[in-house]
Amino acid sequence: MQAIKQRSWKTRLEAKEKRIENLKNITSSRIIPTDKIVEALEQLIMPGDRVVLEGNNQKQASFLSTALAMVSPQKVHDLHMIMSSISRPEHLDLFESGIAKKVDFSYAGPQSLRIAQMLEDGKLTMGEIHTYVELYGRLFVDLIPSVALVAADKADASGNLYTGPNTEETPTLVEATAFRDGIVIAQVNELVDELPRVDIPGSWVDFVVVADKPYQLEPLFTRDPRHISDIQILQAMMVIRGIYEKHQVQSLNHGIGYNTAAIELLLPTYGESLGLKGKICKHWTLNPHPTLIPAIESGWVESVHCFGGEVGMEKYVAARRDVFFTGHDGSLRSNRTLCQLAGQYAVDLFVGSSLQIDGAGNSSTVTSGRLAGFGGAPNMGHDPGGRRHSSQAWLDMMTSDDPLARGRKLVVQVVETFQNGNKPVFVESLDAVNVKKDAALATAPVMIYGEDVTHIVTEEGIAYLYKASSMEERRQAIAAIAGVTPIGLEHNPKKTDKLRREGLVALPEDLGIRRTDATRSLLAAKNVEELVEWSEGLYEPPAKFRSW
Amino acid sequence: MQAIKQRSWKTRLEAKEKRIENLKNITSSRIIPTDKIVEALEQLIMPGDRVVLEGNNQKQASFLSTALAMVSPQKVHDLHMIMSSISRPEHLDLFESGIAKKVDFSYAGPQSLRIAQMLEDGKLTMGEIHTYVELYGRLFVDLIPSVALVAADKADASGNLYTGPNTEETPTLVEATAFRDGIVIAQVNELVDELPRVDIPGSWVDFVVVADKPYQLEPLFTRDPRHISDIQILQAMMVIRGIYEKHQVQSLNHGIGYNTAAIELLLPTYGESLGLKGKICKHWTLNPHPTLIPAIESGWVESVHCFGGEVGMEKYVAARRDVFFTGHDGSLRSNRTLCQLAGQYAVDLFVGSSLQIDGAGNSSTVTSGRLAGFGGAPNMGHDPGGRRHSSQAWLDMMTSDDPLARGRKLVVQVVETFQNGNKPVFVESLDAVNVKKDAALATAPVMIYGEDVTHIVTEEGIAYLYKASSMEERRQAIAAIAGVTPIGLEHNPKKTDKLRREGLVALPEDLGIRRTDATRSLLAAKNVEELVEWSEGLYEPPAKFRSW
Known part of the structure; x- marks a missing residue:
C-alpha cells in the first residue's frame, strides 16, 4: 500500500x-x-x-x-x-x-x-x-x-x-x-x-x-408587435401549416425574435382558422413572452416552464398559475438548468434564427471581430443523441426502414434570405471559420450544425432537410429556398420542381397559403397596448415599450 | 379578440x-x-x-x-x-x-x-x-x-x-x-x-x-475485488494505456461493473508505474465506489460528483471532503440530475459495458422477454451534439480537416467476447430488434448507438472506431477484436494487420502489455477487507460484503 x-x-x-x-x-x-x-x-x-x-x-x-x-x-x-x-x-x-x-x-x-x-x-x-x-x-x-x-x-x-x-x-x-x-x-x-x-x-x-x-x-424577451413585418407573418403561416400542423408538434421552445413572436400571435387567428387549437403547441419551454399572452388567453397553452422571468409579466404570470410554474406565494419559479434540460430532451421542436447559413445548413450568429458565444441555442438546437423516448412529431422525422432507425428532434431555422443592410444570410462559408483562425479557437464557433437542422424556412418556402437522402439533395433543397443569395443562385429550377413533388421543398402555394393573405391584420395583437388589453391589464410593460 | x-x-x-x-x-x-x-x-x-x-x-x-x-x-x-x-x-x-x-x-x-x-x-x-x-x-x-x-x-x-x-x-x-x-x-x-x-x-x-x-x-455500486478476473485486469491495463494515457483523459464517468472496478484498482499500481498520477483521471462523475478508495488515498482524485450515495461509504466520504461534494454538516450531497448533466456535457469519457453488440457497434442490454429500460447510460454514452467547449481528449477524436470539424466525447465499451453461459456478445442482430416487435415499441431499445461509440475493448484488443472512415472499416475493426463470435469469425487477418498498422486496432502487445502480467497481484485491493484498510476503517461495508 x-x-x-x-x-x-x-x-x-x-x-x-x-x-x-x-x-x-x-x-x-x-x-x-x-x-x-x-x-x-x-x-x-x-x-x-x-x-x-x-x-x-x-x-x-x-x-x-x-x-x-x-x-x-x-x-x-x-x-x-x-x-x-x-x-x-x-x-x-x-x-x-x-x-x-x-x-x-x-x-x-x-x-x-x-x-x-x-x-x-x-x-x-x-x-x-x-x-x-x-x-x-x-x-x-x-x-x-x-x-x-x-x-x-x-x-x-x-x-x-x-x-x-x-x-x-x-x-x-x-x-x-x-x-x-x-x-x-x-x-x-x-x-x-x-x-x-x-x-x-x-x-x-x-x-x-x-x-x-x-x-x-433586462426585458430581453419582449418584442413589440408593431415591428412584425408581413414577411415574418408569411413565414409564421408557413411554420404553423407546414411544420406544426404537418408534424403535430405538441411541445416546443421558441427563441427570442420577431419571427417566433409572429408565430405566437398567429395561433389565436390563423391557427384557430385551421382548427388547430388543442391539437398543437400545448406545452412550452420558454420565458414568459408577452407575445404569448393572446394564445394563453385563447386557451391554446396548457403549460409553460421558464428559463427566467420577464420584466412586467410578474402579475400576469401570478394570475395564470394553471399555466405557469409558480410557488405557493403565487409568483413564477423559473430554473434555467431544468428548463434547458427540458428544452433539450423533452420537447418536440426548437425554432431559432441565424445571421448566416452555409450551403450545407450549418449556421452561426458569430461574425468577424465579435466573440459572441452561444448562450443556450446549441443545447436545444440539436438532435439529442441520448434521447430514447418517442413522440409523434419525433417519430415523424424517421425516414429509414432500418430496424434500429429512430426519430429525431425538429430543429427549425427561420430566416429571411437577406439581413438588414442587404447582407446575404446564405453564404458559401461562415464567418465563424475566420473567427476560429483570428481568435485561435480550437474549433469554429458554429451555433447549429447542418446535420441537426430538420427544416429551414425563408420567405421563399420550407426546405424539409430531414428528408434529404444525401448531402447533394440537402444542398439542393437549401438552394431552392435561398432566394438570390450566392447559395440560392446555384439552384436548378428543374431540380426544385422535383423536390417539391417529393416533399423536400414546399412553397407557400404548396401549403395552401396565399402571399397576399400574409398581412398584419392577422396578428392577434398589433402593438404592446393590445397585449396589455388581452392580459386584462395584468401585463405591465416597461416604459420603453409604452407608446400610450 | x-x-x-x-x-x-x-x-x-x-x-x-x-x-x-x-x-x-x-x-x-x-x-x-x-x-x-x-x-x-x-x-x-x-x-x-x-x-x-x-x-x-x-x-x-x-x-x-x-x-x-x-x-x-x-x-x-x-x-x-x-x-x-x-x-x-x-x-x-x-x-x-x-x-x-x-x-x-x-x-x-x-x-x-x-x-x-x-x-x-x-x-x-x-x-x-x-x-x-x-x-x-x-x-x-x-x-x-x-x-x-x-x-x-x-x-x-x-x-x-x-x-x-x-x-x-x-x-x-x-x-x-x-x-x-x-x-x-x-x-x-x-x-x-x-x-x-x-x-x-x-x-x-x-x-x-x-x-x-x-x-x-441498495449498495448497488459495491463490487467485491475478489471477483475481478485476470481477463478484466488485462482489459483494464489496455484501457489505462491505450485510451486514458493515449488521449490524456482528465474527467470521466465509470458505470457499474467489475470492468471499471478493475480500472479503478489498477490506477495506484499499474497507472502509477506508468507515471500517470496527476496526469489523467482527475475529475470524476460517479457514485462513491468503494473500489475508488485506493486511488483517492493515493492522491489520484481531485474531485468526485455523485449521482447518489453508496451504503457504507458515508463516514469515508465525510472524512474526504476535499474530494467529494459535502454539506457544511460534512455528509455527501449527491444530485442525480446535475450529475447526469455533468456526465453528459462536462466529462471527456464514459465507460460502459453491454450484453450484446452488433457488427456496426450498436449495443443493448435488453434481451428477449425483458423490458429493462435504460437508466442513465444512453445520456452519458453518446456524443452530445450540443457541446461547444473543447478539451484535449475531445479534440483528439477529431479526424477530419473540414474547417467546421469538431471533437467528440469518448464513449468506450468494455466487454468480453462471450458472456457467461457461452453466449456471444458480438451478434449479427440485437435482441432489441425482436423486443421492439414483441412489445410493440416505436423504436428498438438500443442502449448505445454504434455511431456514438469511439472505442470497443475486449480481451483481444482495442478497436479505435473514431478513426474508421467508413462503415466497412468500422465493421472490420470490430470484427478484429470480436474473437470467435459470429462477428469475429468474419475478420480477415490481412485486413487486421493493416488496421493495426494504421492505428485502428491495437492488440495488447501493440500497447506494450504482456498478457502474462495481467494478474490479480496488480489490484491495489484484492478484497473488501483491503478496501476497508485503505480507508483507515472509515468504509463500513454492508454485512453481505464482509467475509471476516
Missing part, C-alpha cells in the same frame, strides 16, 4: 474558515454592511481564486460585479472568472486592472467586440466558450468555484433566499459552490423578516449583502 | 386546497401519523392522477409505495405512474389491482420480466421508456405530476427535508410538483428538531410522514 497518509482532507474547509475568520472585524453575522462590501470581498477572495459571477442575459449581480471591480488589485488579482454572460462594462474592467486573468463563459453579446480586442491584446486569457448547461456541468467537475457572487430578491437573517420569478441559474451556481466548501455571497434587494417562499436554503449561503439598488434586469 | 374570459386560472390550486381540506380529520399539521398514511393517500390522490413515485436503482420511497398499494381501488384508481425505476413487487401490484393503469419509466431491472408479461396481458398501459434525465425533463413539460411521493432521511416540523448522502433526484421531483400546485408527500426516517442541513425547503413540501422503517437503499 502506497497511500499518502499525511495530507489534510479538508484544506478547502480550512481555507474557507480562515477567510471567514478574517471578516470578523467587518461583521459577526451573515450580513455584510452595504458600504463594507469592497473590503469584505478583499478578505473573502484570494488571488487565483475561481469566482463565479452571476450574470446572464437577464439578471445580473450588478452590485457585486461593481464592488469586485473596486477591490485592490494588489490584494485580489489573477482571478479565474466563470460567467454565464459577459455583459456589463466592469466585467471586462476586471481584466484591464489585473483583478482577473482568465475567463470561461457562455455568452458575450454586448461586450463581444471588446472581448475579441482584449484577447488579441493579451489582456485576458480565454478558457472555453460554452453553452449555459455545459458551463453549469463543469462547475461540478473541473471548474469548481472557490467563491460565488449571486443575486436574489430578498433574504432573511438566516440567509434563506427568495429569488422569485428570476430564479434562473442561481440555485445551480450556489449548489456547486456551497457543497464544495466554497464561499457563497448573495446580493439582495432587501432583507425581510419572512420570505414569500424559500428558493435557496440559508444553510447553502455564507453571506448576504443588501445592494444599493436592485439588481439589473 | 376572442379570449375565453370565464375560466378559472387556478383550478390546480383549488383542487389541491380541496384535497388538503379533506385531510383535516386526519391531521391539522404537515405531519401525517404513520398509521394513517393509507387513509391520507385515499384523500390526497384522485382517480386518474399523475403520480411520481420516487424509486431509482438506489433509494426507494418504500413506505409510501407499500401504502399506495394498500389504498382502496374503489377510491383511487387508474393512476398514471411516473417512476424512475420499477423495482419493487408492489410497484407492479398497483397495476394488478387497478390502482394504477399507465406507466412512464426509465429502468425496470428487477421487474423486467413481469412488466413484459403484464404488458402482453394488457394489465398495464405503457407510456414511454426514458433515460433518467428525459423523464425529469418531461416532469416540467407534458408529464407534470399531480402528486409526488418521495423519500428523505429527516424532516423538521416545518417540512424542511434533509436527504443527506442520497439526495439523488428528490429535489427535481419535488420542484416539478411543488411549483405546479401538486401535492408533495415525503416519507422520512425520523422527525427532528433541527436538521443537519436543509436539502429541500419546507415551503416546497406539503406533508411529511415518519416511515415504519428506513427507506430501502
